[in-house]
Amino acid sequence: MKVIATYNIKGGVGKTTAAVNLSYLAAQDGLRTLLWDLDPQAAATYMFRVRARVKGGGQALIRGTRGLDQAIKGTDFDRLDLLPGDFTYRNMDLLLDGAKHRARRLSRLLSPLAGDYDLVVLDCPPSISLVSENVLHAAGLILVPLIPTTLSLRTLDQLTDFVASFDGPRPEVLAFFSMVDRRKRLHREIAERLPTQRADVAAAAVPALAVIERMAVERAPVPAFAPRSQAARSYQDLWAEVRKRVLG
Amino acid sequence: MEVRSHEFEIADPGPPPLGRIRDELAVAFTVASDRRAKRVRRIWLDTFDWLLYRAGLTLQYVGGSGPGELVLTGGGGQQLTARARRARWPCLPGGLPPGPLRDRVAAVAGLRALLPRVSVVSQVSELRLLNEDEKTVARIAVDAMTLPAPQGAAIAARLAVAEVRGYPAAARRAGRILTGTGGVVPSRQTALDAALSAAGQRGADYTGKVAVPLFPAMPGAEAVSAILLQQLDALEANVDGVLHDIDTEFLHDLRIAVRRTRTALKLLGHVLPGELTLRFASEFRWLGDTTTPLRDLDVQLLSLPSMAARLVAASPDDLQPLAAYLARRRAAERRKLSRALRSARFDAMVGDWRKALLVPRAVGHASGPRAAELSTDRTRRADARVLRLGSAITASSPAESLHTLRKRCKELRYVLEFFRSLHDPLLYAAVLADLKRLQDCLGEFQDSEVQSAEIQSLAAAMLARQAAPASTLLAMGELAAQLGTRQRAARAEFTDRFAHFAGGAGRHRMAALTAGDSG
Secondary structure, three states, X not given: OEEEEEOOOOOOOOHHHHHHHHXXXXXXXXXXXXXXXXXXXXXXXXXXXOOOOOOOHHHHHHHOOOOHHHHOEEOOOOOEEEEOOOHHHHHHHHHHHOOOOOOOHHHHHHHHHOOOOOEEEEEOOOOOOHHHHHHHHXXXXXXEEEXXXXXXXXXXXXXXXXXXXXXXXXXXXXXXXXXXXXXOHHHHHHHHHHHHHOOOEEEEEEEOOHHHHOHHHHOOOHHHHOOXXXXXXXXXXXXXXXXXXXXX | OOEEEEXXXXXXXXXXXXXXHHHHHOOOOEEEEOOOOEXXXXXXXXXXXXXXXXXXXXXXXXXXXXXXXXXXXXXXXXXXXXXXXXXXXXXXXXXXXXXXXXXXXXHHHOOOOEEEEEEEEEEEEEEEEEOOOOOEEEEEEEEEEEOOOOOOOEOXXXXXXXXXXXXXXXXXHXXXXXXXXXXXXXOOOOHHHHHHHXXXXXXXXXXXXXXXXXXXXXXXXXXXXXXXXXXXXXXXXXXXXXXXXXXXXXXXXXXXXXXXXXXXXXXXXXXXXXXXXXXXXXXXXXXXXXXXXXHHHHHHHHHHHHHHHOOOOOOHHHHXXXXXXXXXXXXXXXXXXHHHHOOHHHHHHHHHHHHXXXXXXXXXXXXXXXXXXXXXXXHHHHHHHHHHHHHOOOOOOOHHHHHHHHHHHHHHHHHHHHOHHHOOXXXXXXXXXXXXXXXXXXXXXXXXXXXXXXXXXXXXXXXXXXXXXXXXXXXXXXXXXXXXXXXXXXXXXXXXXXXHHHOHHHHHHHHHHHHHHHO
């Protein structure tokens, strides 16, 4: 079972839309996929029309009184399941702080699912916290959506340095440009130049398009309701790169 | 990702009443459906001896316009699915896509290949049941199956209500609604049974076990003929699988049928016409001997991975040349055996044997012992031989004495199995368990010796042909040492195992079993 995560310290950069669309494409590609919506805002959960509620809340999951498998919901799509978000996840830092192996608790909670899924996608809330540290330890690949600005690249470097300081296995970091506005010269330049200069930046980029915003209206992944759209093609290109890195 | 499915049948013939079903479900759910029915081909897969079916599992390959899918269904309706990119059967369990489905199938099927048992063409309409968020909370597949041409027979349409994970109540509710819908009834048989029945087949119609219904007062000759005929059926049923090399167990089952036949001729042949026993005993010995080299190589190849995993000094890779050498020899032996099984001698043997066995049944053998007497007498004799030989074995007895005892134990086992239907089931199971413990120990002892000798002879042959580097020969030496250790351990355990079999409790059980037959 491979684990990937979408992560950025900032909010509103396209983490959740990437997590939803890549999970969907992975399942379409034949992988038994689980998306864990770790964000208390539960936007990914909403997009799959699942109610944002976990029985016993985050406390039951983190303490292990309720197995993750009991909280999983099937989506409308073959091979794709969802572990819903819940508003109590806002306290997850506190819960993890009180747990044994506090930085690796999520990894341990996921391990019993190894026989059930080929891929787990973690949609991480925007923060730098014990939750994100857990996610960085649990995942083999961290996908970092970046808006093409100089400052966001600085964030990527900070994250890479942080990951490099880990003892033991370290996740691979792969950034991709998100919400690329082709009308902006700076966006165009950075999105075209950086992938050729840095191996940790994906060639595929996701443009800023209204169809992606429509996901919250359609409550479905882009390739499910607009399979021929440019946005769908962008996510397919990104999935192809991610798949290659994760599965070889 | 296991989900549960609840199955229903539509009692009325003709196209499924989709409109009525939708209307009933619309009371509780928003019902969405695909615009067009999908046409798919379903192929049910099982081992030759129906291991999945007997374990309450069905495995089907569902192929349509897109990639195929494997669906494993348990007795409670639980389903596991896996994508299957290829659809070439037969296939060993190891050839299935990795995942829980393969693990579950492999645990039941073991060494046996999966074969297509029956196939149908399905027109599947899917209904999706949505909750107030328009989320799919259950799926209903309406399946109109027909046998492929030329049979083309229609099978009663079926409804399968599949749970969506995390929403079990919705599927249960849909099931309750369907149960109250006119013409829809909970399914009395699985889709596989329905397809088999339409094709004029039935599940579990082959078993490698002795399964002859006898009754105590039937003439012994008739009972023996029935036993031998079932073994002949088993033998013939396995010939194709051996010729096509589908899996190693076809040959194993064929050899067991031959051994049982030889034992029956030896221990029960006196109730048959004398010339039969004489002629066919030598023919079955020929057949048994002809199959031995290939089976020995199968055993070597099957045990190689586990033995390689236990290597300490050598690496499992060092055994690659041995595996390749064994595979080449196996191919040569398989050609020889195939020639024998396609020979006029084999055809004449099985044809004449069947004719001969049918004669005493037609004529009727009123004289001679009854089945119960025959069972008691022969079981007691076979048991006495085991006791006599086993009691004479001491720490200094040669290995040959244990090999002889093993043969006598097999004879006792077969006699018990032949007359199983005459025995009290609990007592029979207890006696067989006593005997099996002893047989396992003797089997381990002899198999280790035979394999060890075989490895030494292989090493010599490979060395002579320069077919193995030094590392392979050293690894083979380690294998031989492993086998030696196993053989010594089995020998050390023999005394206890035999004492258990021959001791008071074991004797009491055997006496009760054989007393019941004569009474």
